[in-house]
Ligand SMILES: Nc1ncnc2c1ncn2[C@@H]1O[C@H](COP(=O)(O)OP(=O)(O)OP(=O)(O)O)[C@@H](O)[C@H]1O
């Protein structure tokens with residue numbers, strides 16, 4: 125044992141806690157030391173700090189065992205300092221915590237105690253053990269500790285602290301703490317004397333959590349500071365994340381830049397927070413959007429730089445707003461402002477994405493102009509086409525047709541009623557059309573109504589019109605009939621033979637009085653309409669049979685035009701065939717033509733369906749032909765001549781049997797005569813007598829003459 | 831095929847009537863919006879083109895300003911018939 129300890133060593137005076145009160149009083153009165161030790165069952169178990177006891181109890185007071193119990197301090201709390209044993213850090217703390225330290229000799233016997241001050245002095249003098257106690261203390265703390273003196277300089281620190289700030293002892297010792305830590309925080313702690321906890325301190329190479337804890341002297345003045353530093357593992361991660369977000373931002377910027385010319389982010393007040401790298405020059409009147417950061421964009425509107433502010437609109441309306449704005453130099457900018465709301469539903473940010481649409485607008489208007497022009501051209505073309513349209517041109521070379529055409533030309537100049545007669549497909553409608561086009565009513569409407577295709581009631585209202593409320597299902601406003609619509613023009617009544625007798629009366633009235641009475645009306649309206657009627661039926665026969673009104677027949681039969689069937693003008697066949705093929709060639713950019721033999725064949729055919737049949741046949745031939753030259757053989761297949769020498773008669777519409785018989789007979793005789801040239805041969809082919817053929821043939825020729 | 835065209839307001843005012851619906855076809859001669867201008871006049875908005883109304887950007891009673899987009903339209907690129 126060191127002599128200095130021995131100097132300070134006090135002997136252990138003890139008595140049993142089980143002593144009587146009198147004994148206790150006696151013991152205490154004899155003790156002249158501040159500490160007294162107690163035994164229980166001969167074991168040293170506690171001590172009492174007498175100063176404590178007397179301070180609260182008074183020195184001369186009655187003291188019993190039970191009172192003493194309140195002041196005993198267990199001996200186990202007290203540090204035991206054994207001679208020659210190395211000193212550990214916890215032991216130092218134990219010494220610090222208690223009034224005394226017990227001293228043991230090498231034989232493990234208590235030889236006395238020393239007071240705390242003496243123990244500490246002794247401990248710090250023990251440099252022979254090479255322990256830098258403060259250092260040990262500091263380094264054992266899992267946090268960075270920096271000791272700052274009153275000049276705010278770092279005077280000491282521990283290893284963990286150095287690690288956290290990624291520095292060395294030599295580098296930082298005696299340096300102002302403000303160079304490493306937050307100067308403002310340090311100053312604050314120094315001036316207020318209050319501890320600042322959990323300050324996040326992030327620099328390029330560290331991220332730490334810092335406590336600034338001032339050291340106060342007895343006068344409560346700040347003498348220095350302990351800076352406690354903690355690692356922030358998530359700070360590292362955060363830094364990584366920031367890096368990632370930065371990258372993402374660059375990518376996003378690039379993506380957005382391709383879609384928008386400018387993107388701005390403003391807060392709810394309209395102050396610019398962020399902007400894209402790209403921007404629309406000349407719009408804001410600045411060279412760099414950076415100049416506008418922090419400025420209120422809505423003020424630009426007030427200043428009159430531009431109007432209106434799309435951000436203000438989006439804020440006020442609380443919804444997406446798009447506005448086309450004009451820049452001073454005349455650019456058109458489409459700005460779309462999108463408000464972004466926070467959790468409380470308030471506007472947090474407004475994103476404004478803008479695009480320069482000047483070029484787009486220009487292109488669009490050019491496109492529109494082009495569209496308008498091409499539409500006009502299309503209409504012009506349509507007109508030209510219809511002028512030159514084959515469909516409206518009557519093709520013929522036969523003298524029979526020439527007569528017909530001459531007749532129509534003559535009557536075109538008059539408003540007389542015309543009746544066109546002829547088999548199905550001979551071109552009755554075409555002729556009606558020509559009469560209108562060639563006549564003095566060509567600028568006025570030409571209306572066609574097929575009397576056989578519409579139910580009676582409907583036909584009536586279509587022809588004569590009706591007043592409002594005339595019948596259920598009728599148009600509320602009433603309707604102008606065909607007569608009304610065709611006023612000053614031409615009304616073509618196709619299939620006039622099919623007109624129901626009730627309407628025949630009504631039509632007669634119109635023709636006689638030149639006025640119509642709409643369905644449901646009592647008032648008649650004057651009309652000026654040229655009537656062209658047509659039928660493929662034998663009207664005279666129908667009058668005889670009583671199915672067509674005689675008075676009406678005479679009324680419409682003012683100028684009859686009999687269109688001859690194609691078989692009666694075979695010389696037209698090649699011309700028509702040629703024209704139809706030409707039309708198709710032009711339409712499909714092909715180059716088909718009929719061989720002379722094929723044309724011959726067409727001429728011999730009797731065309732019960734007349735020109736419509738010829739037209740259809742040509743189309744069928746062209747569509748199915750493999751060769752540019754359409755051969756007779758190919759035509760033959762389509763006409764089915766070859767299957768049987770006896771061609772089956774073809775009827776294209778319902779007609780009375782007697783009429784059909786007459787037709788058929790006529791056709792057969794004509795065909796036979798054309799083919800065999802003599803009545804004898806024809807009679808043989810038809811299997812009737814030569815005189816019958818001769819008689820019938822004469823009759824047909826006479827009829828044709830008419 | 832169509833491309834987006836927008837209808838913008840010709841004036842400042844309040845939307846009084848919307849004559850069209852989203853996803854319906856509009857034609858050159860259709861009037862699309864009626865706007866009561868700040869002067870009290872009723873301005874009819876129509877567009878010289880036909881197409882499909884893709885989205886309506888305003889509602890009846892909404893205040894609009896000149897240049898504000900009222901609707902987006904997918905315009906027909908084909909020349910429409912003359913009939
Ligand atoms: N001479 C002709 N030149 C050119 N094409 C014609 C000629 N005659 C008729 N056609 C055409 O034949 C087709 C039938 O003609 P249209 O419709 O005028 O016959 P239709 O006599 O009215 O027949 P239906 O009695 O069956 O109504 C039409 O396509 C027409 O253009």
Ligand SMILES: [Mg+2]
Nearest residue numbers: 549552553618
């Ligand atoms: Mg016809």
